[in-house]
Amino acid sequence: MALIKSKDIPEDAVVLTEMEATTYIWDIVSNWKTFSDTWALRYSPAILGAINGVCGLLINNHFRHKLKLGTYGYFASVIPITVMPGVLTALFHRHIISTDMLLMKLDACPICYEVRSGVTQVALGTAYPLLLAPTCALMLASRYGTYRVPDLIEGPKAIFNFLRIKTRPFNATLTYMIAIQMIASSILTYYEMRNTFTLKRKLMEIEKKVMEENGMV
Numbered sequence: 001m002a003l004i005k006s007k008d009i010p011e012d013a014v015v016l017t018e019m020e021a022t023t024y025i026w027d028i029v030s031n032w033k034t035f036s037d038t039w040a041l042r043y044s045p046a047i048l049g050a051i052n053g054v055c056g057l058l059i060n061n062h063f064r065h066k067l068k069l070g071t072y073g074y075f076a077s078v079i080p081i082t083v084m085p086g087v088l089t090a091l092f093h094r095h096i097i098s099t100d101m102l103l104m105k106l107d108a109c110p111i112c113y114e115v116r117s118g119v120t121q122v123a124l125g126t127a128y129p130l131l132l133a134p135t136c137a138l139m140l141a142s143r144y145g146t147y148r149v150p151d152l153i154e155g156p157k158a159i160f161n162f163l164r165i166k167t168r169p170f171n172a173t174l175t176y177m178i179a180i181q182m183i184a185s186s187i188l189t190y191y192e193m194r195n196t197f198t199l200k201r202k203l204m205e206i207e208k209k210v211m212e213e214n215g216m217v
Contacts, residue, residue, distance in 0.1 A: 018103070025102045029199070037198050040191035041098055045090040048117075051184055052125030053086030055177045059129040062173075063137035066166045067147040073140040081129050081136065089124045093117065097189060101196045110193045114186045121185040122178055130174070134163045 032038045060081040064074075097117050099105075138159070141147040150158040167174075 021103055022099055026099075028203070029102070032199070037202065038195050040188055041102070041195045041199075044188040044192055045094040045098060048093050048121055048185055048188060049086040049088075049090030051181060052089040052121065053082055055125045055181065056082040056085040056129040056133075058173065058177070059126075059133045059170075060136075062170045063133045063166065064140075067137045067141040067149070069137060069140055069144070069146050072144045072146060073136075077133070077136045077140065081133050085124050085129055088128075089121065092120050092124065093185075096120065098192055101192060102199075110190060113193060114189045117185040117189040118182045121181040125181050126174065126178055130167075134166070138163075 029038050029041050057078070060077055064070075064077065097113060097120070101113060138149050141149050150162050152159075
C-alpha cells in the first residue's frame, strides 16, 4: 500500500494516524529487499550521528588538552559532549528529515531538506559541543586545579576572553568540521530524497499491479 497525503485520500482508502503511518513506512524501508533503493534512508542518520560524535570528541579533547585535565573527569565530559551529539543527531535527522520525507509532510524542495539537515548537523555537532566542552573543562580544571582559570568574580568578560584565546588555535579545525558536516548532510539527504522518490514510485507500481490482478482497475 502506498501512502497518500490526507487531501488526496480516495473514498475506499485506509486512514492511518501519523504514528501508524510512520511505523508502517519505516517497516517497509527496513524490510525492502533492494538495498540500493533504501540505503540512504536506513543508514544516513547513523552515519551523520557518527560524524558528529567524532566532532564532539575532537572539541572535547582540545579543551581538555588546553586545560591539562589528563584523565580527570574524562567520562563525565565524554558522554554529554561526544556521545550525546551523535545520538541526538541520529534521532533528530531520522525524525525531522527522513520521516518527513517519507510521510510527505511538507511540499519542500530537496534543497530545503538539505538546508534543514545541514543546520541540524552543525547545531548538534559543532555549536552544542562548543558550548558544553569549554564549560565542562573550566569546571573540571577549577575543581582539580590543573590550570589557572578565571574566577567567576572576575566577570563574564574575563572568562570569554580566556576561552577565546584557548579556542583560537582550533578555529581552522572547526572550519573543516563545519564544512564536512554540511557536505555530508547535503549529500546523504540528497540520496534520501532519491530513495524516497524511488520507494514511492515502486510502491505505486506494486499497488497498481495488485489492483489489476484483482480486477479493480
